Amino acid sequence: AQKITQTQPGMFVQEKEAVTLDCTYDTSDQSYGLFWYKQPSSGEMIFLIYQGSYDEQNATEGRYSLNFQKARKSANLVISASQLGDSAMYFCAMREGVSNFGNEKLTFGTGTRLTIIP
Amino acid sequence: GAVVSQHPSWVICKSGTSVKIECRSLDFQATTMFWYRQFPKQSLMLMATSNEGSKATYEQGVEKDKFLINHASLTLSTLTVTSAHPEDSSFYICSAQPQRSGLGEQYFGPGTRLTVT
Numbered sequence: 001a002q003k004i005t006q007t008q009p010g011m012f013v014q015e016k017e018a019v020t021l022d023c024t025y026d027t028s029d030q031s032y033g034l035f036w037y038k039q040p041s042s043g044e045m046i047f048l049i050y051q052g053s054y055d056e057q058n059a060t061e062g063r064y065s066l067n068f069q070k071a072r073k074s075a076n077l078v079i080s081a082s083q084l085g086d087s088a089m090y091f092c093a094m095r096e097g098v099s100n101f102g103n104e105k106l107t108f109g110t111g112t113r114l115t116i117i118p
Numbered sequence: 119g120a121v122v123s124q125h126p127s128w129v130i131c132k133s134g135t136s137v138k139i140e141c142r143s144l145d146f147q148a149t150t151m152f153w154y155r156q157f158p159k160q161s162l163m164l165m166a167t168s169n170e171g172s173k174a175t176y177e178q179g180v181e182k183d184k185f186l187i188n189h190a191s192l193t194l195s196t197l198t199v200t201s202a203h204p205e206d207s208s209f210y211i212c213s214a215q216p217q218r219s220g221l222g223e224q225y226f227g228p229g230t231r232l233t234v235t
Binding site for chain 2: 037045
């Protein structure tokens, strides 16, 4: 079974609108971490936001927020007031187990290509 | 903060030659660095996990003799593609995990596009 599922291969959104990128995950660990990364056409992976499994509040970083629904095992990324520069691939990723200060692998989803339309 | 550089950004080499790619964490120390391969329009595929001063751990199906990884210091890891063939052409990305991070986040380099002719 896929550990990280991103069901939207591509999305088109009008500039200034909010957009939600879906991510569901599968793990039997009680402690885990969820990440979102952005990959522009240049190729570099940019770390956007993190949510820990024990975090009670949804994570927010500027225009990015993470809609964490633990019972549903979903960790959707919400981008408010989208901008042309948000056009990129977005990957959801998971770290299973407790962070051990090193050596933690991330499992990535297949990504969603977001295109912002002017 | 948390900048990772990768060099070269692109390289073209002839079949049978070896290519070395460097990954450096510029403003933090990284106990662990990771090497990924990414095919066009696909997700990242983890090749190996490298820890400073010890042998790399390779993922299943990755040839350790073909993809040599050295993690000589807390800020430098290198990937050498030995006897490269056209099927090794790909986008290679490294990442570094901060030594004292409690999250397990990885910071990525800009990637190296390898073309083997």
